[in-house]
Amino acid sequence: MYSLVKYYHPYISPFDPCPPMKVKSYRTPPNLYIGFQPPSLPQFSPREALAHGTLWPIFYSPYPGKGKEEMTRE
Amino acid sequence: MWLYEKKLQYPVRVSQCNPRLAKFLIEQYGGADGELAAALRYLNQRYSIPDKVVGLLTDIGTEEFAHLEMIATMVYKLTKDATPEQLKEAGLAPHYANHDKALFYHNAAGNPWTAEYIQAKGDPIADLYEDIAAEEKARATYQWIINLSDDPDLNDGLKFLREREIIHSQRFREAVEILKEEQGKKKFF
Numbered sequence: 001m002y003s004l005v006k007y008y009h010p011y012i013s014p015f016d017p018c019p020p021m022k023v024k025s026y027r028t029p030p031n032l033y034i035g036f037q038p039p040s041l042p043q044f045s046p047r048e049a050l051a052h053g054t055l056w057p058i059f060y061s062p063y064p065g066k067g068k069e070e071m072t073r074e
Numbered sequence: 075m076w077l078y079e080k081k082l083q084y085p086v087r088v089s090q091c092n093p094r095l096a097k098f099l100i101e102q103y104g105g106a107d108g109e110l111a112a113a114l115r116y117l118n119q120r121y122s123i124p125d126k127v128v129g130l131l132t133d134i135g136t137e138e139f140a141h142l143e144m145i146a147t148m149v150y151k152l153t154k155d156a157t158p159e160q161l162k163e164a165g166l167a168p169h170y171a172n173h174d175k176a177l178f179y180h181n182a183a184g185n186p187w188t189a190e191y192i193q194a195k196g197d198p199i200a201d202l203y204e205d206i207a208a209e210e211k212a213r214a215t216y217q218w219i220i221n222l223s224d225d226p227d228l229n230d231g232l233k234f235l236r237e238r239e240i241i242h243s244q245r246f247r248e249a250v251e252i253l254k255e256e257q258g259k260k261k262f263f
Contacts, residue, residue: 027217031244036251050084053237061240063233065220 002033004061029061076136083140084234087227088151093164095228096152097182098219102145102235104179104187107211109145113138115192115208119201122194127202127249134242141235146177148228202250209243 005025012020041056049055102108116135120128153161153175161170168184179187195201216236220229 027213029213029240029243031240031247034244036248037244051234053084053234054241059237059241059244061237063217063220063236065223065229065233 002028002030004028004030027061027063030059034058082144082147083137084144084231086144086147086151086231088148088225089227090225091152091155092223092225093152093156093160093166095219095223095225096149097165097169098222099145099149099152100177100180101182101215102212102219103142103149103177105181105215106191107208107215108181108187109138109142109212110179110187111191112208112212113142114189115194116205118192119194119205122196123198123201124253126252127198130245130249131205134245137238137242141238144231144235148231149177150175198253199250202246202253206243206246206250209239209246213239213243 004027006028007023007025009022010024012022037056041058043049043055044052044057044060052060054060104110113135116131116138120131120135123131153166156164156166156175158167158170161167169178172178181187193201193204195204213236216232216239220232220236223229223232
């Protein structure tokens with residue numbers, strides 16, 4: 001199984017003017033990995049499908065928003 | 075032709091009075107990777123693309139107008155009750171000077187929408203790859219707007235729109251596979 005977020009550690013200079021964000025991230029949504037959609041995939045119920053924006057769980061890509069990854073310095 | 079259903083594709087709720095968010099959201103209204111650019115790009119490209127994928131461009135181009143309507147609703151709700159003073163605080167004074175509270179097709183920096191944002195090359199692979207790139211750019215734009223917004227109800231709608239970009243990208247990628255005509259041929263290279 002693939003991950004929907006990738007992380008990397010950018011170079012940090014001793015001369016950087018601001019406190020460093022040590023970990024950066026980027027999103028890799030499921031469509032990058034699936035190719036042509038296989039037939040007969042499991043489906044959400046209609047109500048769940050509307051809430052998720054897709055009929056198929058394998059294409060669902062949650063996005064938590066702020067307060068995560070590089071938004072927080074550690 | 076089109077049939078219009080007088081409802082939004084997904085409910086738009088805005089819980090906080092924060093006109094500043096309208097300034098960011100307008101990027102998806104009249105920006106280079108916004109919903110207007112997407113709809114016009116796809117609905118125009120479909121005339122000169124192989125028959126097998128015309129329907130896909132029609133469907134997605136139509137859905138983009140439904141998204142445009144959702145963004146318009148969000149912007150309107152955020153600004154309709156703001157005083158000129160509040161709009162000034164939100165950085166929207168230049169917009170107010172020109173448009174009052176009317177919506178207009180420009181991006182978050184105030185640049186008006188231009189057809190130079192979109193392309194129709196006439197080469198099916200070139201056009202579909204542009205469409206895939208446009209969907210990924212729109213997905214990224216939604217991510218950055220969600221990061222800027224702390225309104226959970228507004229973000230709910232934005233997360234729905236972000237997911238639709240992922241599905242559209244998936245379908246354009248499948249369209250490329252259809253045009254490659256190797257799909258399901260059980261050919262091994």
